[in-house]
Amino acid sequence: MARLFGTDGVRGLANRDITAELAVDLAVAAAFVLAERGEFAGHRPRAVLGRDTRVSGQFLSSAVAAGLASAGVDVLDVGVLPTPGVAYLTASTDADIGVVISASHNPMPDNGIKFFSRGGHKLDDAVEVAIEDRLGADWDRPTGAAVGTISPAPGLAEDYVQHVVSAARSFAGTDTPLAGLSIVVDAAHGAASIVGPRALVAAGADVHVMHAEPNGHNINDGVGSTHLDGLSETVVARGADLGVAYDGDADRCLAVDHTGAVVNGDAIMGLLALSMQRSGALYHDTLVATLMSNLGLHRAMQAAGIAIVESGVGDRYVLEAMRDGGFSLGGEQSGHIIVADYATTGDGVLTSLLVGAQVAAGDSLRDQCASIATLPQVLINVAGADRTRVYSDEVVQEAVAAARSALGDSGRVLLRPSGTESLVRVMVEATTAEDAQRHADALADVVRARLTL
Known part of the structure; x- marks a missing residue:
């Protein structure tokens, strides 16, 4: 069962x-x-x-x-x-x-x-x-x-707002960590529709709010961290410094830079890791990331002398690895970022404050993330597949092994069942987008043929 x-x-x-x-x-x-x-x-x-x-x-x-x-x-x-x-x-x-x-x-x-x-x-x-x-x-x-x-006890929400703002002040070493920053926030009509913008304003930012009118039915409906096009367009149109987007329960955050380019969780983790390394707050000079994180993040961290410990997919497993090793930073490409000094789980509002503080204190988000290159990555979700046979089906595993052999050190292949949805995820990274797409399509076809119920 x-x-x-x-x-x-x-x-x-x-x-x-x-x-x-x-x-x-x-x-x-x-x-x-x-x-x-x-x-x-x-x-x-x-x-x-x-x-x-x-x-x-x-x-x-x-x-x-x-x-x-x-x-x-x-x-x-x-x-x-x-x-x-x-x-x-x-x-x-x-x-x-x-x-x-x-x-x-x-x-x-x-x-x-x-x-x-x-x-x-x-x-x-x-x-x-x-x-x-x-x-x-x-x-x-x-x-x-x-x-x-x-x-x-609705009044306790303000305690949380004060906590994340205090964390941003501590992280940045100033009472107004977002002073002078123009930021657009997409609240996904979700749980952070009030507290997210409130925290950003309290930290000193000039905030334009999108999609913060929840009616019980519009949460995540073409908005938030899984739909960034509208945020990108608004950031560019308003000439904002950056934009941030939460998901429905705001345990994740993604960003866009001033040009509208997406900054995913890998880039955010890399940005924060480099900052924390400089300040001495990155315990053991180590970042915890999941198997889904891009090879480009691994290469950027290696160049900076930062080790990466890999965990299973899911912020609970990131946190377990962090606690086991005493590490201070971890997260996922999807935008679950955990900063252990301030949170016990992925916190999108806190992440938006810390990223904003980095931009307010230095170069543009685009420039600060320039060293964290992203290899072309293709993710295909195969719906209706038998998740229980992903690792036991010999034909599927032979196809995975063949793709890995063909890519060698220039790419990466990952096949895993979703932990929350009825699908199998096929992920391929390669030096070129064409190679990544070709191998991902081929593997997805094998999964459909062998595992579709």
Whole structure:
């Protein structure tokens, strides 16, 4: 039986895969698993609960709150807030559990549920398995005063804003790290529609806001970090210094420079790594990146004397590698960037502030990223494939080996099942776009022929 949890919580079609009943059951199971592990020892447990702007988040957050309270957990419901905001508040309020209702960059009909443990860290695999195993089990229901409370706490959002602004001030060494900067922000009609622009303004920037009018249905709809054309056009039209774009729950951020050119997560990681190396804040002169990061990033970091530790795909695995090695910076090409001094998970708002601070203090974003060349990369998502046979099908693996042999040291091939969607990702990098496209198309054809259900 397939696992319920993917690389970023439980995710699927809201009210079909992710139902109110499942939300209640997951909340109860999570509460009891954490209790059994001693997380609540000696005190009454408390949870921080937040969501993105999807209309389904309203009934799902109500269901999660009901489940937690029925299990004896007091709930602080912060309402609409980015995922990293919930992670931060879980730590800052000394809560035992954090819960976010969001499907991140997925389209509006989807939704999801992800949990944080004490300190604002995502649950490890063993805890998630234990929660799944606990679903539907009998339990001793608390009664009377032992039942949990549910308290609206929207004011805690300002604590998160103050935190990220303070982090940017510390990073830049000035009270106005974005002073003089003209920046366009695309909020994706998502969870950062209010707090993202507010933080940028508080840090001193002149801000033009796009796509910050959520109505429950327009989150990620042709906007945000997965649709950058509109942001690029607006930056150029307004003569802004740069633009930044969040996804639906603002745990990722991508940027465009003043010419409208896209600056992806690899370039952002490289930019921050070089800055932190100069200031002595890059622990062990090491950056943690996933298998999906471009070979160009590896070459640029090698030239600067910065090592790269590779992790699995997903910011939880980046964070695990960071914690294991004591590293201070990591992230993904998709824009999940973790700066360990200030965050326990990918934080798009924080990333936008740190990138902005770099531009405000120095050269243009384009010039600062010039040393981080990007090799042509082609990513093909093959939908409807059997993800469980990616590594066991001999014909598929022979095709991968042949492509790797043909490219040699001049390129890279990666084939992996998605952790959150029903598809297989084919990624090829090569010296020329033509070679990358040719090998990617050939591999995708093999995957479709062998693995399509």
